[in-house]
Amino acid sequence: MATVTVHALTFTYPKRTQPVLDDLDVTFPSGKFSLLTGVSGGGKSTLLKLIAGLTPLPDADAITFDGHPLTQIAPAKRAATVAMLFQEPSTQFTMDTVVNELRFALENQRVDPAAIPAKITAALDFIGIADLRDRQLMQLSGGEQQKVALAIIVAMDSDVILLDEPFANIDPPTRLALLEKLVALCTQRGKTIILADHDLSNYDRWVDHLAVLDAGKVTLLSPTATQARFAAFTPDKLRLTHVALPTDDLTVSLQGTQLALGHSQRQLLRPQDLALFAHQATLITGPNGSGKSTLFRALVRLGAYQGQLTYNGQDIRKLSRKRYARQVGLMFQSASAQFLNVTVAEELALSQKFGNHTYFTPERVQDLLTQLHLADHVDQIIYSLSSGQQKKLQLLCMLIMAPNVLLLDEPLKGLDFASIQVVMRILTTVQRDLKLTLIMISHQLSGLDDLITLHLALDQQQLTYQEATP
Amino acid sequence: MNPSLKLALAVLIALEVSFTQVWTVNVALIAISLVLMLINHVTVKRFLWLTLVPLFFASALVWSLTLQGTASHHFLIVLFTRMFVYVYMGGLFTQTTDPLTLTRSLEQNAKLPAKFAYGFLAAFNLMPKIQAEVATIRAAALMRGQELHVWSPQLYFKVILAAMNWSDQLAAAMTSHGFVEGAPRTHAITVALRARDWWIFALSLVVIQVGLFIGLP
Numbered sequence: 001m002a003t004v005t006v007h008a009l010t011f012t013y014p015k016r017t018q019p020v021l022d023d024l025d026v027t028f029p030s031g032k033f034s035l036l037t038g039v040s041g042g043g044k045s046t047l048l049k050l051i052a053g054l055t056p057l058p059d060a061d062a063i064t065f066d067g068h069p070l071t072q073i074a075p076a077k078r079a080a081t082v083a084m085l086f087q088e089p090s091t092q093f094t095m096d097t098v099v100n101e102l103r104f105a106l107e108n109q110r111v112d113p114a115a116i117p118a119k120i121t122a123a124l125d126f127i128g129i130a131d132l133r134d135r136q137l138m139q140l141s142g143g144e145q146q147k148v149a150l151a152i153i154v155a156m157d158s159d160v161i162l163l164d165e166p167f168a169n170i171d172p173p174t175r176l177a178l179l180e181k182l183v184a185l186c187t188q189r190g191k192t193i194i195l196a197d198h199d200l201s202n203y204d205r206w207v208d209h210l211a212v213l214d215a216g217k218v219t220l221l222s223p224t225a226t227q228a229r230f231a232a233f234t235p236d237k238l239r240l241t242h243v244a245l246p247t248d249d250l251t252v253s254l255q256g257t258q259l260a261l262g263h264s265q266r267q268l269l270r271p272q273d274l275a276l277f278a279h280q281a282t283l284i285t286g287p288n289g290s291g292k293s294t295l296f297r298a299l300v301r302l303g304a305y306q307g308q309l310t311y312n313g314q315d316i317r318k319l320s321r322k323r324y325a326r327q328v329g330l331m332f333q334s335a336s337a338q339f340l341n342v343t344v345a346e347e348l349a350l351s352q353k354f355g356n357h358t359y360f361t362p363e364r365v366q367d368l369l370t371q372l373h374l375a376d377h378v379d380q381i382i383y384s385l386s387s388g389q390q391k392k393l394q395l396l397c398m399l400i401m402a403p404n405v406l407l408l409d410e411p412l413k414g415l416d417f418a419s420i421q422v423v424m425r426i427l428t429t430v431q432r433d434l435k436l437t438l439i440m441i442s443h444q445l446s447g448l449d450d451l452i453t454l455h456l457a458l459d460q461q462q463l464t465y466q467e468a469t470p
Numbered sequence: 471m472n473p474s475l476k477l478a479l480a481v482l483i484a485l486e487v488s489f490t491q492v493w494t495v496n497v498a499l500i501a502i503s504l505v506l507m508l509i510n511h512v513t514v515k516r517f518l519w520l521t522l523v524p525l526f527f528a529s530a531l532v533w534s535l536t537l538q539g540t541a542s543h544h545f546l547i548v549l550f551t552r553m554f555v556y557v558y559m560g561g562l563f564t565q566t567t568d569p570l571t572l573t574r575s576l577e578q579n580a581k582l583p584a585k586f587a588y589g590f591l592a593a594f595n596l597m598p599k600i601q602a603e604v605a606t607i608r609a610a611a612l613m614r615g616q617e618l619h620v621w622s623p624q625l626y627f628k629v630i631l632a633a634m635n636w637s638d639q640l641a642a643a644m645t646s647h648g649f650v651e652g653a654p655r656t657h658a659i660t661v662a663l664r665a666r667d668w669w670i671f672a673l674s675l676v677v678i679q680v681g682l683f684i685g686l687p
Contacts, residue, residue, distance in 0.1 A: 054642045079648030091639040092646065094592055100570065101647070103658040104588075108648035116658045138598070156648060302609050325612035336631075338610055340624055354615025383631075401614060 001190045002065045002081065002159040004028040004051060006218075009062040011046060020046050022216030028160075028209075030066075031190040033183065034220075035203055038213035041387060041414065044196040045087070047213065048162045051194070052084040065160065076110045083158035087165040089145035093137045098124075098148050101137060105152050123155035127181055141266055142289050143174035150181060161185065163195040171289040179206065200233040238285065238445040243455045243468045246277055253278035253405055253437050254299060254328070258307035261294050268294055270461045271307060278404075281431055281438040281451045286458030292441045293333060295458075296407045300330045311405075326354075329403035333410045335390040336383070338397065344385070345378045347397055356402035359434060368396055371422050387414050395423060399430050405437040412444040420447050427451055472667040473567050473575040479671050480563050483678060487555050492685035493544070495678065496551035503558035512565050520561040528553040569594045575661040585651050592640050596633075603632050 006026045012019040020043040028034045038044055049055040051063055053070045060069045065081050073081055086092045095101040102120045111119065124130045129147050137145065146166055153161055161182070167175040183206050185191040194211075197203075210226040212219045221229060254276040262268035268291030276282060286292050297303030301316060301324065309316045316324060332338050341347045348369075352360065369375040372392045377385060385393065395411055411427075412420050428451045431438050442448065455466040487496060507517065528550045535541040535549070569591060577587040607628045611618045618625045 049642075052646060054645055075650035075653035076648070078650065079646075083648075084646045086642075086646075088639075091636075092643045094588060094595075094640065094644050094647065094649075096570065096595060104649075105647040107655045107658055108650070108653075110654065110656050113656055113658050113660075116656075152647060300609060300613075302605060322612055322617060325609065326615065329613040330609075332606075332610065337606055340607075340611055340614065340616065340628065350614055350616065397614070403613070 001030045002192055003030040004082075004160055004192060004194070005064045005067075006047075006051070007062055007064075009047075009050070009057075009059075011043075011050065011058060013046075019216055021050075024217055026211060026218040026220055028192060028194050028211070030192050031186065032208045033186045033193045033195070033206055034209045034211055035200075035207045035226075036194055036196040036211045036213060036218075037198055037200060039198070039416075042213050043216065044198075044213055045164050047218075048084060048164050048194065048196055051160075052082055052162050053078065054084065076108070079105065079109055079156045080158055082160040082162065083153045083156055084162040084164065085146065085149050085153065085166050087168050089142040089149065089169060090138065092149050093145075096136060096138075098129075098135055098137060098140075098151075099133050101148070102152055102155055105156055109156060119155050123151045126154050127151040128177075139265075142169040143171060143178075146170060146174070146178060150178065154185070158191070160192045160194070163193070165196055165198070167197065167199075167288070169289050171287045174289070176202075200230055204230040238469055239449055240283070240452050240455055240469050241449055242453055243466065244453070245465050245467055246275070246454060250277040250280065252276070253312065255310045255313075256307060257310070259298075259309060260306040261291050261298060261303075267461055269458075269463065272462055274463055276405075276437070276439060277454060278437050279435045280453045282440065282454040282456055283448060283452045284439065284441050284456045284458060284463070285445075288443075290458050291461075292458055293409055295463075296330055296409055296439075296441065299407060300325070300328055302330075326401075327403055328405040328407070329398055329401055330407045331394060331398045331409060331411055333413065335387070335394040338394045339382050339390075342381055343378075344374065344380055344382060344393060347382060347393065348378070348400070351397045351400040355400040356434070359402065360400045365396075365400065368426060371426065372396065372419075388416065388419060391415055392419060392423065395427075399426070402430075402434055402436065405439065408438060408440040408442075410441055410443065412442055412447075415444075420444065424448070424451060471670055472579060472661065472663050473572040474580040475663070475667050475671050476563060476567065477572070479674055480559050482675065484556060484559065486678060486682065487552055490682050490686070491545065491548045492682050493547045493551050494685050495681040496548065496555050498681065499555045500551065500558055503555075503562045507558070507562050507565060510562075510566050512561070516561075516565065520557055524553045524557040571661060574657065574659060575663075578657055578661050579663045583652070584649075584655060588644065588649070596636060599636070600629065600633070603629060 004027070006024055009021055009024045010019050011021040024047070036044055036047070046055070050057055057063060060071050063069065065073070070078060070081065093101050095104050099120060102123065103116060106116050106119060120133075121130070124133055127147050127150055129144070129151060132140065132144060132148060137148065140148065163182075166178065170178070179202075182193055182195070186193050204227060207226065207230075208223060210221045210229055212221065252275045256272070256274040258271045259274055260267070260269055260271040284292050284295070294303055298305035299309065301321065311319065311324065311328060339347055341350060348365065352362075352365065366375065369378070374389060374393060374396070377389065382390065382393065391411070391414060395408075398406060412423060415423065424447050427438070430436065431451065438451070440452075456463050457466050483499065487499070531553070532546050532550050535546060573587045573591040576582040576590070577584050604625065607625060608618050611624070
């Protein structure tokens, strides 16, 4: 049992003037499940990392556990005080296998070697993953990795459990299973749980307090206000009115024959024939972790697949990598994976050199930069841009390349409402002018209606074309 | 044999071989490494790699020295065999040692600070990740019309950026699982340092000394 108290915490990132957390005061009650919400980029992760002791505090007394700052707690006891589950499942392990990672954590806590095996077994049984004990961590799915990470926290018996958007890459059934375990830890073992999420669906049964982080400050809502907030939250609705089932007069661009993804231990796509059509804007939807990004990586020859994939009738394995990469491009989910240079101007120059420069004249590029509010940033270093600015620059760079087929993996991720409107307008105009084939994965569902003409849903390991949703 | 002691033995022998010129000892070391590798079921493919790569470099070295015409035959044979001693002993060590056991042994037996021991292990576990990252960077470049080769500085710039990011992630991962720099830890699995290990270590060194002494001109 531990109460987390944050008092007068101000935190500013180096080289920024605006503090991300501003004179913040909040108390997370002991043994309760608190949900922390707020806009993306609003400082949720920063606050959790400060509480976990992963980012050094400007003032050691600003965060206390039952009145004690973390630095005053003995090193071997710190992990038993507070532990954190990360957003990106694969980045939280040091060792190779599940059992070795559990041993590593328990050794750090100076647990008697004789007691370690029993603790490991108990923790794995509590989460229900005894069968994963000797598996390689990097071969597990994101959901399994999050379960292992939670089992480690259970083994370490941490009083305060922090979770930073833990379900971002997890399919809904796994999310539910993990939530049930978390609630059990809270009610049966008296753990204090603080979970950050911007999606408020399906928490109403379990969460006691909603903490809202806005403009650097946290407001803790009462149970009644929390329930009211949950009731008012409606997830984005998918509304596609221009969508129709593919007809015979469409031209096939990419064709999968008995295409399958995944491996024997985790099948993502069961063998199926799949056609992707030229000059159309296709949206692919499906649960988190169901294999949408894996499909894109297979389409650009970065990932393994079974069966055959053809582009304009030719097996993509037999095409020259260099030529194929100019025909079928991918806008990666992580913006930094796309960039090759240091400044915005250099990055744009590279795209203009090899891209479609008859359509993307310097004037047009300048106009697009102005629309995207990037015109004043051309001399800036890319990695000092905000994540939203990076995303917009990334899209512009790939649009200028204008490959016949452009795959877009979450192109709207982390953009604010105004930016989404601008980006969708630009995408729609360019697609119509150049007759591009766009294939898009997006969890952001509003604002897509004007562009999308075909809709593929990935469900039960099968991709099927959908009809219009009124 | 205990991994730390095995590492020490390999390094000591390599050092001695570097400063002496007895080709018979080199040949004996090559033969012993070969036999031990065969006993430990090293794959044929791995074995061919371990042979062909040094063969190329050793031959090139000997050939260029012969053209110069100043080196004696004896010296050329010593150089040629020395190259194989390094590679075969290195191969024998890596093929018969599990990185995790070596890490535990370095921490427990050689008293290396845990930070370095686990840092080494993490770097080892990062290898497949680096390969995947390089493939992604090259694909991203091709999509922009640029071909990146192994000698392209941009490739290294991006890999270093990614590695810096990973090192932050790894530090966070270790901290969140209770690792505190310099703090004492317990050991779930102990790596034994037996008398037998010391005997093998000492005897091997003695045999080498005798061989070198007899073989010296």
